Every structure is written in C-alpha cells, then in structure tokens.
Amino acid sequence: MSDCTNFTVPAALEAEADEAISHYEESKRAAVLPLLHLIQHEFGFISEPAVHWVANKLELEPIKVLEVVTFYPGLRQHAPGEFHIRVCRTLSCAMAGSGELMEKFCDLAKIDRSKSDSHHHPIAVSPCGKFSVEFAECLASCGTGPVCLVNDDFHEAITEDKAEALLKQYSSKTAAE
Amino acid sequence: MSESKKITYKSGKEPDAREYRLIFRNIDREGWDPSLDCYLKEGGYEMLKKALKMEPKDITEEVKKSGLRGRGGAGFPTGLKWTFIPPNNTKPVYLICNCDESEPGTFKDRYIVHQDPHQLIEGMIISCFAVGAKKAYIYMREEFPEAAKIVEKAIAEAKKKKFLGKNILGSGFDLEIYIHRGAGAYICGEETGLIESLEGKRPYPRIKPPYFPAALGLWMCPTIVNNVESLCHVKHIVEMGGDEYAKLGVARNTGTRIVCVSGDVKKPGYFEIEVGKVTMRELLYEMCGGPKDGREFKAVIPGGSSSKILRCDEKFNLKNPDGTERELNFWDIPMDFDTLAACGSMAGSGGVIVMDDSRKMSWVLNNINHFYAHESCGQCTPCREGSMWMRKISDRIAGGEARPDDVALLESVAYQIDGRTICAFGEASSWPVEAIIAKYRDELIAETSEENDYHSEEQTLRESMLIRK
Numbered sequence: 179m180s181d182c183t184n185f186t187v188p189a190a191l192e193a194e195a196d197e198a199i200s201h202y203e204e205s206k207r208a209a210v211l212p213l214l215h216l217i218q219h220e221f222g223f224i225s226e227p228a229v230h231w232v233a234n235k236l237e238l239e240p241i242k243v244l245e246v247v248t249f250y251p252g253l254r255q256h257a258p259g260e261f262h263i264r265v266c267r268t269l270s271c272a273m274a275g276s277g278e279l280m281e282k283f284c285d286l287a288k289i290d291r292s293k294s295d296s297h298h299h300p301i302a303v304s305p306c307g308k309f310s311v312e313f314a315e316c317l318a319s320c321g322t323g324p325v326c327l328v329n330d331d332f333h334e335a336i337t338e339d340k341a342e343a344l345l346k347q348y349s350s351k352t353a354a355e
Numbered sequence: 356m357s358e359s360k361k362i363t364y365k366s367g368k369e370p371d372a373r374e375y376r377l378i379f380r381n382i383d384r385e386g387w388d389p390s391l392d393c394y395l396k397e398g399g400y401e402m403l404k405k406a407l408k409m410e411p412k413d414i415t416e417e418v419k420k421s422g423l424r425g426r427g428g429a430g431f432p433t434g435l436k437w438t439f440i441p442p443n444n445t446k447p448v449y450l451i452c453n454c455d456e457s458e459p460g461t462f463k464d465r466y467i468v469h470q471d472p473h474q475l476i477e478g479m480i481i482s483c484f485a486v487g488a489k490k491a492y493i494y495m496r497e498e499f500p501e502a503a504k505i506v507e508k509a510i511a512e513a514k515k516k517k518f519l520g521k522n523i524l525g526s527g528f529d530l531e532i533y534i535h536r537g538a539g540a541y542i543c544g545e546e547t548g549l550i551e552s553l554e555g556k557r558p559y560p561r562i563k564p565p566y567f568p569a570a571l572g573l574w575m576c577p578t579i580v581n582n583v584e585s586l587c588h589v590k591h592i593v594e595m596g597g598d599e600y601a602k603l604g605v606a607r608n609t610g611t612r613i614v615c616v617s618g619d620v621k622k623p624g625y626f627e628i629e630v631g632k633v634t635m636r637e638l639l640y641e642m643c644g645g646p647k648d649g650r651e652f653k654a655v656i657p658g659g660s661s662s663k664i665l666r667c668d669e670k671f672n673l674k675n676p677d678g679t680e681r682e683l684n685f686w687d688i689p690m691d692f693d694t695l696a697a698c699g700s701m702a703g704s705g706g707v708i709v710m711d712d713s714r715k716m717s718w719v720l721n722n723i724n725h726f727y728a729h730e731s732c733g734q735c736t737p738c739r740e741g742s743m744w745m746r747k748i749s750d751r752i753a754g755g756e757a758r759p760d761d762v763a764l765l766e767s768v769a770y771q772i773d774g775r776t777i778c779a780f781g782e783a784s785s786w787p788v789e790a791i792i793a794k795y796r797d798e799l800i801a802e803t804s805e806e807n808d809y810h811s812e813e814q815t816l817r818e819s820m821l822i823r824k
C-alpha cells in the first residue's frame with residue numbers, strides 16, 4: 179500500500195470541502211461525491227491517498243469511499259490527459275456520426291484506443307499526455323449531435339473541420355487557463 | 356405579468372407557430388440572461404409571493420386540480436404524489452429536484468438550468484412550501500458543469516433577496532437549496548438510486564414497497580422527487596390556478612410539455628406543445644421539417660430510449676371510452692401520455708428519436724443494448740447479466756455473425772429481465788429489445804445465417820438456458 183498519510187490538499191480546497199460538508203448536517207457521508215469531485219478537479223484523478231483523505235475527513239471506512247469511486251464512470255483512478263475529451267456514443271449522437279468523430283480525435287491526437295473497453299480501461303491518453311478520450315453516454319443534447327465535453331467545456335454539432343479546429347485550439351492552451 | 360410585451364427570440368431559434376411557450380418562454384429569448392435582475396424585470400418571484408399567502412395544502416390542491424403529470428418519465432400525477440407524505444409525519448421533509456436528465460433522447464432540463472435557473476428555483480420554493488420541506492437538493496448530472504455554476508449563482512442571488520434562507524420574505528418559512536452533483540451514472544436518475552447516491556453510497560435503487568420516497572426517502576424521511584420541468588410547471592399553476600391550467604392540453608393529459616426531437620429529421624430540436632394537441636405527423640413533418648432529402652421515416656422511439664419503438668407504417672386498435680374500437684394510424688397519434696400508452700409505448704421523458712430508412716434496426720438495437728449494459732447498476736442478476744447478454748447477442752447480429760435462432764434467444768433474455776428486477780431499469784433495458792424484435796423480426800433474421808458457427812460461452816448459455824417467454 180502506498181503511503182496514505184502524507185497527502186495534503188491546498189487550503190482553498192479544504193475550505194470548499196468544509197463548505198460542502200455543511201450542506202449535509204444530517205450525515206457527513208453524503209458529502210462523499212462533492213469531496214471526490216473537488217479532489218478530481220484539483221488532481222485530475224482520485225489516488226489511493228486521496229481516498230484515505232476523504233474517508234478521514236468524513237469519518238468513514240476507506241472502503242466506503244472506494245466503492246463510490248469505483249462505481250461512477252465520472253470518477254477516475256488514473257490520470258487522464260491535460261484535456262480530457264468525452265464523446266457521446268449514445269443513439270442520436272451515433273446516428274449523427276460520433277463514432278467517426280471519436281476516430282477523428284484519435285487520429286489527430288495520435289491516440290490508440292485498441293486497449294480501451296468501456297468498463298475497465300475507458301480512457302486512452304495521447305503519447306504526449308495532452309489529450310485523452312473516452313466515450314460517454316447521452317450528454318442530454320441529442321438534437322445537436324455529435325457532442326462532446328472537453329474538460330468542462332461543452333461542444334455540439336462537431337463536424338470534421340470543427341474537430342480539427344477544437345484540437346488546434348486546445349493544443350495551444352493549458353488546462354489551468 | 357408582462358404577457359402583453361412582445362417577446363423576440365434569437366434569429367434561427369424562433370419557436371414554431373404550433374408551440375405554446377410556458378416553461379420555455381424565455382429560452383433563446385433576445386436580451387434574456389440567467390441573472391436575477393433579468394428575471395425580476397419579468398415579474399420573477401411574484402408567484403412565490405402569491406403562494407406564500409396561500410395555505411400549503413391549497414397549493415397542493417391547485418396542483419392536483421391542474422392534472423399535472425410528472426415530466427421525468429413515469430407521468431405520475433404530481434399533486435397526488437405530494438399527498439403521499441404520511442399525515443402523521445414528524446420527521447423532516449425533503450424535496451429533490453431530479454436534474455439528472457440522462458434518458459437518451461431527452462434534452463430539455465438542460466436549457467432550463469442553463470438559461471432560466473430562477474424559474475426552477477421559484478418553482479422549487481413554492482413546491483417546498485406546499486409539502487413542508489425546509490431543505491431541498493438539486494441532483495444535477497455531473498456533465499452539466501456550466502449549469503452547476505449558473506444555478507449556484509442563482510441560488511446565492513435568491514438568498515440575498517430573501518427568497519431563500521431563513522424567514523423567506525417575512526413569511527416565517529425557511530428553506531435552503533443545495534446542488535448535489537452526480538458522477539456520470541444513468542441509474543442516478545431513478546429516484547431511489549438518486550437518493551442512495553445523495554446519501555453518499557453506490558446508487559443502488561431501493562425496492563418499492565416499502566421505499567416509496569414520499570414516505571421513506573432521503574435519510575428515511577419523507578422526500579418528494581420531481582423532475583426539473585415538473586417543478587417549473589408548479590409556478591405556472593400558481594399563476595393560472597389549477598382549473599385554468601387544466602384547460603391547456605387535453606383531458607387527463609393537461610398542460611404543456613417539452614418534446615425533444617433528435618435523429619433523422621431535417622430540423623431536430625425542442626418544442627413546447629400543449630399535451631395531446633400535436634400529432635406525430637405535425638411534429639415530424641411540419642415542426643421538424645420532415646425526413647432528410649431522399650429519405651423516408653422508418654421508426655420512432657417516442658419517449659426516450661426506454662420506450663418501445665413504433666413503426667411509422669403501424670396501425671393501432673384503440674378502445675374508446677364507450678367500449679367501441681377505433682383504428683389509429685401512427686401518424687395520427689397525438690403526443691400525449693394516454694394514447695402513446697394505448698399504442699403500447701409511452702410518452703416517457705419526451706425524447707423522440709427518429710430513424711429513417713437508411714438505418715438498420717440491428718445497429719439501432721445494438722447501440723441501445725450497449726447503453727443499458729453499461730448503465731445497469733449490477734444489483735439484480737437478471738438485469739446485470741441479462742443486459743450484458745443482450746449486448747453480446749446484438750453485437751453478433753449487428754456484426755453479421757449471428758445464427759437465425761439468436762433473435763429468439765435475444766428475445767428470451769429480454770423477457771427474463773422484464774418484471775423481475777428491483778427497479779424499472781429492468782423494463783427500460785428489455786422493452787426496447789422486445790419491441791424492436793416484435794416489429795422488425797424479419798429484418799433482424801435476414802442479417803443472420805445458418806452458416807454462422809461459433810463455439811463460445813454464448814453457445815453454452817444457449818444450451819443451458821431455459822428459453823421462456
């Protein structure tokens with residue numbers, strides 16, 4: 179087991195965590211998702227020491243946190259690329275060409291998805307670490323497919339040209355911007 | 356209200372002439388923004404003031420009179436749901452706004468939380484006042500990061516103006532609203548899975564009975580779970596009065612609702628219509644511009660991917676109230692709850708997905724099966740195993756590797772899930788399969804071959820499984 183004791187978070191994150199906990203006076207446990215979101219947002223993924231940190235903060239057995247982390251597709255245990263692209267693969271977007279869009283992104287970012295599968299290794303990262311891709315299920319914008327999220331930015335009606343422009347635009351940015 | 360003021364919409368986003376914009380009145384509106392100032396200029400929070408002067412039970416009574424049926428999927432009468440809170444209850448009551456919007460084909464709540472958050476908040480405060488909730492959560496899917504910020508800001512603005520917090524507008528009523536963000540799991544839209552998720556656990560749905568949320572919900576306290584759109588309607592019911600509201604739409608299917616059309620139409624999009632006042636033909640040919648050039652409509656999933664598919668050349672025999680029968684052509688189906696149910700499908704969440712004659716049903720079915728296999732929470736064996744087997748078999752059919760009897764095998768797996776699970780996901784995953792096979796059996800079988808031979812775990816399953824219907 180890795181060292182779980184020396185995990186620290188920035189003071190601002192700790193304050194946000196305390197604020198989140200205050201939304202659930204009835205049960206601290208309810209703050210597990212909000213805290214995990216804060217961690218993932220800060221560190222890109224949820225490490226084992228982070229699980230322990232959350233467990234400690236909420237006075238839970240670490241397994242209670244880990245079982246939540248492992249359930250949700252939106253929570254990650256491994257680092258994605260600097261820009262994580264989630265392409266909708268569900269019916270309306272698939273009809274609008276999301277399969278082709280995924281291929282286009284992979285081509286452009288030189289990502290090999292051959293080892294990904296939707297349950298166990300959904301995320302594939304580019305060799306340079308700048309981009310990663312993953313299929314997501316319906317993003318609730320089926321009328322403007324194909325759609326994707328790049329980190330927290332939502333993009334719709336993505337044609338081939340738009341896909342190229344998007345990657346170009348993100349290539350020259352860093353995630354912190 | 357400033358009903359008389361002329362509203363202009365952004366160019367290219369004008370509502371269709373057949374629409375009736377109540378909930379979506381401000382969506383895509385020229386000069387509109389999600390700020391409180393903008394909302395107040397349009398009579399915002401006036402209905403809250405009106406409601407706070409009413410008796411809570413009278414608000415519930417108006418909602419009952421309005422005939423409002425839930426817009427989240429099941430179409431359950433909202434006012435009736437509210438009365439299920441046990442009368443002798445002494446525990447705190449909670450209200451949860453279901454903003455998980457995860458049913459494939461549905462994209463309406465998105466626009467409310469991005470563009471008109473105060474309408475939702477006002478509807479929620481009124482609803483909380485009616486049911487006696489002092490704390491409410493908006494369970495929002497994680498994939499709406501922008502909306503989370505917008506609604507967060509709107510809550511803070513409302514709090515500042517004393518529409519939220521302690522002693523709201525001097526009425527003595529206290530309420531806090533918090534946002535709780537999901538993490539990408541469809542099952543969190545199911546109300547009891549949602550509650551488990553909010554409690555910080557895996558979102559395993561609870562078995563009903565006994566866990567009806569109105570009696571045993573969040574932290575085992577009475578909890579009202581309503582969809583975003585349903586809660587917005589409450590504001591308009593207070594404004595119009597239940598009886599006036601009930602004049603919109605048709606009998607037992609009152610009010611307006613937002614239908615979202617996606618897939619193979621010229622102009623996909625969202626349309627707010629009076630329930631039952633628009634037919635399939637009007638919706639798809641007139642409002643959505645018809646099929647793409649050179650194509651013909653083939654099939655429609657009328658209420659989110661969980662609803663049963665309808666063929667565009669289908670005819671239905673429906674019973675009239677007086678016991679006689681009438682024939683209804685697919686194109687004449689009015690978009691309401693009861694007719695769609697009578698046609699063997701459902702209005703569901705309002706997500707209409709259209710397929711034209713370029714689509715192979717094996718491909719459609721397989722896409723849907725991948726969704727449900729991925730999203731099963733895994734709690735019950737028929738659903739967890741069945742959704743995976745359905746995906747494997749439809750992979751084979753869509754890949755041209757199936758044998759003709761695989762279609763019957765697939766059908767038998769679906770029927771062994773349906774009705775045997777803890778939550779309605781079991782039906783959500785098996786109904787699409789049952790309906791697509793029932794209606795496109797020949798097309799599916801035509802993609803299989805006796806020549807195909809495989810030796811795999813599937814074959815063991817085939818041999819060992821009790822094929823049962």
Ligand SMILES: Cc1cc2nc3c(=O)[nH]c(=O)nc-3n(C[C@H](O)[C@H](O)[C@H](O)COP(=O)(O)O)c2cc1C
Pocket residue numbers: 424425426427428429430431433453454455456457458541542543544545546547580581582583585586778779780783
């Ligand atoms: C598998 C499944 C997924 C669901 N997803 C949603 C959803 O995303 N949004 C929603 O409002 N209701 C969803 N529902 C319906 C809810 O369980 C619940 O009935 C609804 O939120 C009640 O609100 P209403 O009465 O206002 O419709 C889902 C139901 C099931 C079985």
Ligand code: SF4
Pocket residue numbers: 542559560730731732733734735736738739776777778779780781
């Ligand atoms: S039916 Fe499926 S989704 Fe619902 S509880 Fe059972 S396994 Fe979970």
Ligand code: FES
Pocket residue numbers: 266267268269270271272315316317318319320321323325459460461
């Ligand atoms: S199918 Fe892609 S957003 Fe719904």
